[in-house]
Structures are given as structure tokens and as C-alpha cells.
Amino acid sequence: SGDMGRIASWVKSHRPMYDRATQHPFVVGISDGSVDLSAFKRWLAQDYIFVKEFVPFLASVLLKAWKHSDDESDMEILLGGMTSLSDELAWFRKEASKWDxxxxxxxxxxxxxxxxxxxxxxxxxxxxxxxxITAFWAIETVYQESFSLCLDSSSKTPEELMETCQRWGSANFGHYCCSLQKIADRCLEKASSDIIRKAEEAFVCVLEHEVNFWNMSCGE
Ligand code: HMH
Structure with missing residues (x-):
């Protein structure tokens, strides 16, 4: 794959699916202001359930890093991710009460x-x-790419949804996703072809689940 890391080459080779996950009509609706607020509320409640499940998943990634990583900074980055998840759960409860x-x-x-x-x-x-770690990177990055679209200067995101978009669309969250990508690329560089194949499969599975999650939020 030349100078490109594995992850970048997979984003390229799975571009149509990647775009379906990161430019979904639900997110486009937020960015052009046409979003149905009942769909937003449905997404909010369902995503709270998902994020609660995401905590033990991240705990399992942390455990694998502790056992198998050759780079101490992985632990710091993942622990930072755990802190954001803790903030995120508190934010969901606050946001839910705002929207009743x-x-x-x-x-x-x-x-x-x-x-x-x-x-x-x-x-x-x-x-x-x-x-x-590849799956973890993909899950975080789909939200980062999706919500950063809603922060573009040309977007018409409703004011009351800006906080949601900033949570995942911010440059800060973007840097975090880049750090995760670097970890994944480093691990994949020395992985066997069997592991590489499984990581690519996990990446594609994440994209499919993300599209289904947005579809569900739209009420399909
Ligand atoms: C469905 N994917 C879903 N929910 C989230 N909160 C994220 C990704 C990113 O944290």
C-alpha cells in the first residue's frame, strides 16, 4: 500500500460504504436544518444505550493494550477516551432532560x-x-466525520443541535481519532495476513452497523 497506512488504504478501497456511513441522510438533515426532531430524539435515546455498551468494549481494548501493546502511549490515549465516554454519558442525561x-x-x-x-x-x-483497535477507530471516526460535516461554514445546523455536533465534530475529537488511527496502523504493520484480513472485515462491519444505526434513527 505504498506510503499510505493500512487504514487510509481501506478508507479508499471501501469509499462508497464509508461515505454511506459518514454522509447519511440523517446527518445531512442536521446540517441543512431539515432534520425531523422526533428522529433526533430517537437517536439520542438509542445512542445512550449504545454508549453504555461502548464502555465495556473500550475496557476490553484497554485490557488488550495493557497485555499486548509495545507502546505505553496507547494506554494514555485510550484512558483519555474512557474519560470522554464518562463525560459523554453525563452529557446524554443532560441533553435528554433538555429535550424531554x-x-x-x-x-x-x-x-x-x-x-x-x-x-x-x-x-x-x-x-x-x-x-x-481498528474497530474502535472506525466507530469513533464515523461520528467525527459525520458531525464535523454539520459544523462546516456552509451548513445550516439548528442552534439547538450545535452542542451535539461539537461533541464529535470538534478538532479535538478529530485529533483523538488521528491518534487512534496511528495506533491501528502501527499494529497492522506487524500483523499477520490473517489478522489484517480480520481487521478489514471488522472495519467494514462497523460501517454497515453505523448505516443501520442511522437508518433506525430516521425511523426506518
Ligand atoms: C452508533 N457510533 C454510534 N454511537 C456513538 N456514540 C459513536 C459511534 C461514537 O462514539
Whole structure:
């Protein structure tokens, strides 16, 4: 793959699917102001459920880093990610009360259940660190790319949705995603062809689950 890292080469080779995940009609609707607020509220409650599942997933990635990483800074970056997840959960509760959205006793919808089941499959100890960190990078990056679209100077994002978009679309979150990409690229550089194949598969699975998650939020 030349000077390009593995991750960049996969973004290139899976471009149509990547764009479906990062430029979904739900996100485009936020950026042009046409979003249906009931869809936004549905997304908010479902994503809270997802992020709660994302915590044990990140814990499993941290555990793999502790066991297998040859670079101490991985731990620092992932621990920073854990701190943002803690902030994120508090933010969801605040945002839900602002929109009068119920978070307690809400059932996860099918697409959410399937995504959470996929996360659980990646938490197994036999899943390689390179595969897990690739999936983790992809999950964070889809949100970063999606919501940064809503912060473009040409976007017409409604004021009351700006805080949501800044949470994931900010330059800060972008830098965090770049750090994750560097970790994934480094791990993939020395991975076996079998692990590389599994990591690419996990990347594509994340994109599919993200599209289904946005579709679910639109009410499909
Ligand atoms: C569905 N994907 C989904 N929810 C999130 N909060 C993220 C990615 C990024 O944290």
C-alpha cells in the first residue's frame, strides 16, 4: 500500500460504504436544518444505550493494550477516551432532560441490538488487539466525520443541535481519532495476513452497523 497506512488504504478501497456511513441522510438533515426532531430524539435515546455498551468494549481494548501493546502511549490515549465516554454519558442525561427524552426503561431497537452484539463479539479475549483497535477507530471516526460535516461554514445546523455536533465534530475529537488511527496502523504493520484480513472485515462491519444505526434513527 505504498506510503499510505493500512487504514487510509481501506478508507479508499471501501469509499462508497464509508461515505454511506459518514454522509447519511440523517446527518445531512442536521446540517441543512431539515432534520425531523422526533428522529433526533430517537437517536439520542438509542445512542445512550449504545454508549453504555461502548464502555465495556473500550475496557476490553484497554485490557488488550495493557497485555499486548509495545507502546505505553496507547494506554494514555485510550484512558483519555474512557474519560470522554464518562463525560459523554453525563452529557446524554443532560441533553435528554433538555429535550424531554426518556432514557430509563427504553428498549434498544433491532439495529442497536445487533451493533451491541457485534461489540460483544469483539470483546472476546481471542480477538486480536489490532482488530479491536481498528474497530474502535472506525466507530469513533464515523461520528467525527459525520458531525464535523454539520459544523462546516456552509451548513445550516439548528442552534439547538450545535452542542451535539461539537461533541464529535470538534478538532479535538478529530485529533483523538488521528491518534487512534496511528495506533491501528502501527499494529497492522506487524500483523499477520490473517489478522489484517480480520481487521478489514471488522472495519467494514462497523460501517454497515453505523448505516443501520442511522437508518433506525430516521425511523426506518
Ligand atoms: C452508533 N457510533 C454510534 N454511537 C456513538 N456514540 C459513536 C459511534 C461514537 O462514539
Amino acid at each position: 427524552v426518556k432514557l430509563v426503561g427504553i428498549a434498544p431497537q433491532q439495529a442497536n441490538l445487533e451493533y451491541c452484539r457485534f461489540l460483544q463479539s469483539l470483546m472476546l479475549p481471542e480477538v486480536d488487539y489490532a482488530v479491536a
